Amino acid sequence: MTLPHPTAEQISLPIVLAVLGDPTRLAIVRYLASKEGVPLNCSKFLDLASKTNLSYHLAKLREAGITRTEAVGTSRLITLRRDDLNNRFPGLLDSVIAAAEGDPALPAVGTAEVEVPV
Numbered sequence: 001m002t003l004p005h006p007t008a009e010q011i012s013l014p015i016v017l018a019v020l021g022d023p024t025r026l027a028i029v030r031y032l033a034s035k036e037g038v039p040l041n042c043s044k045f046l047d048l049a050s051k052t053n054l055s056y057h058l059a060k061l062r063e064a065g066i067t068r069t070e071a072v073g074t075s076r077l078i079t080l081r082r083d084d085l086n087n088r089f090p091g092l093l094d095s096v097i098a099a100a101e102g103d104p105a106l107p108a109v110g111t112a113e114v115e116v117p118v
Contacts, residue, residue, distance in 0.1 A: 002071070003062060003069050003070075003071060004062075004063075005062060005065065005068060005069075006063070006064075006065040008065070008081075008084040008087060008088055009088075010065065011064070011065035011081075011084060011085065011088050011089075012064075012065075013088075013089060013092075015064045015065075016064050016065065016066060016085070016089070016092070018064075019060050019061060019064040019066060020066070020096055022057070022060075023105060023106050023107060024048050024049060024053075024057050024107060025057050025060060025061055025066075026096070026100055026106060027048060027106045027107045027108070027109045028045055028048070028057060028058070028061060028067075028078075028109060029061070029066060029067075029080065029093075029096075029097065030097055030100055030101075030106070030109070031044070031045070031109040032067065032078065032079065032080040033080055033082070033093070033097050036080065036082070037079070038079075039070065039077035039078065039079050040077065040078050040079070041075050041076070041077060041078075042054060042055075042058060042075070042076045042078060044109070045057075045058075045109055047107075047108065047109060048107050048109055058076070058078060061078075062078075065081060065084060065085070066080070066081060066085065067079065067080055067081060068080075068081050080093075
């Protein structure tokens, strides 16, 4: 199963900024950036929200072109589209992530270890 992703040219700055304005989605992006290049199973984010709510947030990130989601069996592997974002908007992702570092309002992520497909 192939999930739809925008091409690099279709990634829109207003949409990216709107999607990153949500604390849960920003926490997901920060965690993906900390594990750069390693595809993460969506179960890594279960401590942020329910499976239904998490699916919604991950879909928003994918539809905005911030993440790439690959279906592998019943699992979904998520990676950050850093190269596409940096080519389209140089420095934006690093600036947003740096500004979010240490923000106590952002939820903690990455402590769930249960492998549950979403």
